[in-house]
Amino acid sequence: MLTIESMDRRVQKSTRAQESGEAKRRAIPSARLVQGAEGSLGDHLFDLQRKAGNAAVTAMLLQRAGPAPAPADAGVTPTVAPGGPATTTAGGTPDAATTPTPVDPDVQTLWDANTAMQASFGNDVHKFQKDTQDQWTATSSKAWFSNDIKNYRQYVPTYVSVGITNLGNWIDANISTAHFLGLKAQTNKDIQASLTTASTAILAAGADHGVTTFEGFNVRMIRGSTTSLILHAVGRAVDINSSTNPQFREDLGHDSAKLASLFRVIQTVTGTDVKSTSDYASQQTASETFKTTFSAAWVATQKTELETRKKAAAAAPTDAGAKQKFQDQQQLVNDVAAVRSTLDGYASTGFLTLKKVVVDQLVAAGFTWGGSWNDAKDYMHFEKGAVGP
Numbered sequence: 301m302l303t304i305e306s307m308d309r310r311v312q313k314s315t316r317a318q319e320s321g322e323a324k325r326r327a328i329p330s331a332r333l334v335q336g337a338e339g340s341l342g343d344h345l346f347d348l349q350r351k352a353g354n355a356a357v358t359a360m361l362l363q364r365a366g367p368a369p370a371p372a373d374a375g376v377t378p379t380v381a382p383g384g385p386a387t388t389t390a391g392g393t394p395d396a397a398t399t400p401t402p403v404d405p406d407v408q409t410l411w412d413a414n415t416a417m418q419a420s421f422g423n424d425v426h427k428f429q430k431d432t433q434d435q436w437t438a439t440s441s442k443a444w445f446s447n448d449i450k451n452y453r454q455y456v457p458t459y460v461s462v463g464i465t466n467l468g469n470w471i472d473a474n475i476s477t478a479h480f481l482g483l484k485a486q487t488n489k490d491i492q493a494s495l496t497t498a499s500t501a502i503l504a505a506g507a508d509h510g511v512t513t514f515e516g517f518n519v520r521m522i523r524g525s526t527t528s529l530i531l532h533a534v535g536r537a538v539d540i541n542s543s544t545n546p547q548f549r550e551d552l553g554h555d556s557a558k559l560a561s562l563f564r565v566i567q568t569v570t571g572t573d574v575k576s577t578s579d580y581a582s583q584q585t586a587s588e589t590f591k592t593t594f595s596a597a598w599v600a601t602q603k604t605e606l607e608t609r610k611k612a613a614a615a616a617p618t619d620a621g622a623k624q625k626f627q628d629q630q631q632l633v634n635d636v637a638a639v640r641s642t643l644d645g646y647a648s649t650g651f652l653t654l655k656k657v658v659v660d661q662l663v664a665a666g667f668t669w670g671g672s673w674n675d676a677k678d679y680m681h682f683e684k685g686a687v688g689p
């Protein structure tokens with residue numbers, strides 16, 4: 301993801317390249333599902349369950365008292381009483397209408413890995429399989445899941461955890477097309493009036509609003525501590541001009557050490573500690589200053605200064621001040637190296653390019669702006685409401 305984001309920033313000058321980058325951005329959630337940390341673990345568990353699950357199916361077939369349908373797997377031989385099914389009367393024949401469909405190994409794996417959701421399905425994996433199958437059959441929102449029930453089921457536990465037990469029906473009922481400054485995105489219906497209010501006020505202000513991209517709902521895993529992500533999962537957050545108004549954590553792969561480096565470099569370059577700054581104006585000024593100041597030449601100057609301070613410290617081994625100046629400069633050079641590609645991207649585009657009127661009117665309409673957060677800067681992001689159904 302860091303690679304994708306970094307690539308995005310390098311190609312932003314080209315509209316065509318930007319569109320390509322946007323397409324990649326939109327592709328991230330599904331890519332995360334199958335390739336991310338959750339996906340890797342999931343794949344591993346599926347592999348384990350594929351073996352364990354087949355054994356369980358075999359055992360279940362072997363335990364049947366009466367005649368069983370021919371197993372799909374030719375390697376599995378059910379025990380059939382001598383003489384065939386016609387002689388098997390003691391204990392009765394299983395009623396086809398009540399015999400549960402065997403549990404798909406993938407479903408069993410998902411079930412076993414998500415104990416918190418089990419009560420919502422009567423603590424019955426068969427009910428979970430059937431209910432989610434019925435949900436899938438009924439929903440008209442299959443495209444969010446690449447038209448694959450396996451993808452759909454992967455999201456069920458995380459949505460159940462926020463009180464949404466029928467995800468397909470919930471999307472059908474709550475997510476629809478929102479309009480904002482002539483752009484469209486899918487959002488929760490309950491924020492659309494506020495978006496319209498802000499849009500109308502921005503247009504009434506008459507100035508060039510500069511809004512070119514608008515994104516909203518996205519089916520995604522809800523990650524515990526990253527509050528900025530959660531509201532998109534229920535359609536109560538929008539991202540505006542995302543390619544030039546970054547979410548710092550996302551760009552840095554949610555690496556806290558890199559985030560600290562980024563904040564320190566921006567403060568050194570601009571004189572503004574954006575981490576502890578909430579207002580638009582000083583951060584927008586910092587963004588502009590960063591664009592005009594950070595460059596390869598600036599980095600070279602810092603390295604030269606490091607050598608100068610290193611020599612001064614070596615020449616005066618008992619001078620604590622000289623030693624501190626050397627260490628501070630070493631920290632700066634290390635910070636730059638740690639997040640250089642991200643810094644180069646922000647030097648190219650700035651990190652806050654939204655116009656003031658856009659931020660002001662969305663906030664006036666009741667949205668919280670991610671640029672006002674301290675640690676989790678998310679300049680593209682506006683949200684309103686709570687996580688839940």
Ligand SMILES: [Zn+2]
Pocket residue numbers: 528532537538539678680681682
């Ligand atoms: Zn967002």
